[in-house]
Each structure stands twice: as C-alpha cells, then as structure tokens.
Amino acid sequence: MDVKGVLGSISFDGEWITITKKEVGKQARNFRLRAADVTGTRLKPATRLFHGYVQFLVPGAQVAAESKSMFSGGRPPYSDEHSLSIPHKSNDSAAKLVAAVEQARASR
Template identity: 75%
Template sequence: MDVKGVLGSISFDGEWITITKTPVGQPPAPVRLRAADVTGTHRKPATRLFHGYVQFLLPGSTAAGEKSGVMQGGRPPYSDPHSLSIPYKSNDAAEKLVAAVEQARG
C-alpha cells in the first residue's frame, strides 16, 4: 500500500511503515517505523488549495506542531521525519493507509 506525497512517499507492508522523503539535491532518506510501535496517527485531508498531511506518533516523542503561514498551510515542518505532506489526489489512499496502520496497531 503506497501513498504518493509531496516530495516523498509512504508505503506500508502490513508491519512496517516506510516514509521516504526526497529532498532536492540529496539522496532519499527513508525512515522505517514498526506499526506496533505507533501510538497514534494524525491525518489532515488536503483541499484543492492546500496540501494535507499524515503523521505517525511514537512513544517518547512529541508530535511536531502545525506551522502556520501561506506556504505551510497548517502542516508539520518538512524536517519532521514521522510526517509527510499529501496532495489532494492522495486523500483516499492516505485514508486507507491510516486505517490499515490503525488496524495493525490494535
């Protein structure tokens, strides 16, 4: 199960979540999270004007807050390794991925 994000992607194989961000000019830096270790998820659907995001919460770490402003549009900063911005066309795939992760957690 894959979700195409803004400058990256999220994939889930039933046990592991892989967030791969592709910064400009640098090699991709994937972050792997075990679904059983995730304590919660945040998903903000994208609109036609603003990107949304998917964020995974882990024990012992605080969630990166949403940044305000025209360019950020209420999303966590790009430097947050446990979140990824998503475009409007990826809303359905992101919803299915979050539901699958929640099911694998419990």
Template identity: 70%
Template sequence: MDVKGVLGMISFDGEWITITKTPVGSRPAPVRIRAADVTGTRLKPGSHLFHGYVQFLLPGASAAGEKAGVMHGGRPPYEDPHSLSIPRKSNDAAEKLVAAIEQARG
C-alpha cells in the same frame, strides 16, 4: 500499500511503515517505523488550496506542531521525520493507509 506525497512517499507492508522523503540534491533517506510502535496517527486531508498531511505519533517523541502561514498551510515542517505532506489527489489512499495501520496496531 503506497501513498504518494509531496516530495516523498509512504509505504506500508503490513508491519513496517516506510517514509521516504526526496530532498532536492541528495539521496532519499527512508525512515522505518514498526506499526506496533505507533501510538497514534494524524490525518489532515488536502484541499484545493492546501496540501494535507499524514503524521505518526511515537512514544517518547513529541509530535511536531503545524506551522502557520500561507506557504505551510497548517502542516508539520518538512524536517519532521514522522510526517509527510499529501496532495488532495492522495486523500483516499491516505485514508486507507491510516485505517490499515490502525488495524495493524490493534
């Protein structure tokens, strides 16, 4: 199951979550997280004006807060390895991904 985000992608194979961000000028550096290690998920759907995001909460790691301002639109910073911004057209896929991860966690 894949979700195309803004400058990246989230994949879930039933056990592992892979967040691959594609920065400009360098190779993608994927972050792998076991679904069983996730303590919570945050999903903010994208709108016509702003992108949304998917964020995974892990034990011992503090969740990156939302940045304020017109350019950020209430999303975690790009540098946060456990989140990815999503466009409005990916809202349905992101909801299905979060539901599948929540089911795998239980």
C-alpha cells in the same frame, strides 16, 4: 500499500511503515516505524489549495506542531521524520493507509 506524497512517499507492508523523503538535489532518506510502536495517527486531508499530511505518533518523540504560515497551510515541518505532506489526489490512499495502520495497531 503506498501513498505518493509531496517530495516523498509512505509505504506500509502490514508491519512496517516506511516514510521516504526526497529533497531536490539530495539523497532520499528513509524512516522506518513498526506499526506496533505507533501510538496514534493524524490525517489532515488536503484541499485543492493546500496540501494535507499524514503523521504518526510514537512514544518518546515530540509531536511536531503544525506550522501556521500562509505557505505551509497548517502542516508539520518537512524536517519531521514521522510525517509527510500529501496532495489532494492522495487523500483516498492516505485514508486507506491510516486505516490499515490503525487496524494493525488494534490487532497487536
């Protein structure tokens, strides 16, 4: 299951969540999380004007707060390795991915 994000993607294979971030002119960075280690998820659907985001909460990591600037539209900063901004066209696939992660968490 894959979600195309803004400058990156999220994939989930039933056990592992992989967040890939690719900044322009830089090497792609992968962040991996086990679904069993996730304590919560946050999904803010995108609108036609602003990107949304998917964020995974893990123990021991500080939750990145939403930026309130006009350009970020209430998303966590790009440097947060546990979240990824999503465009409007990815809302459905992001909701399905979050539901699958929540189901995997519940079955552990």
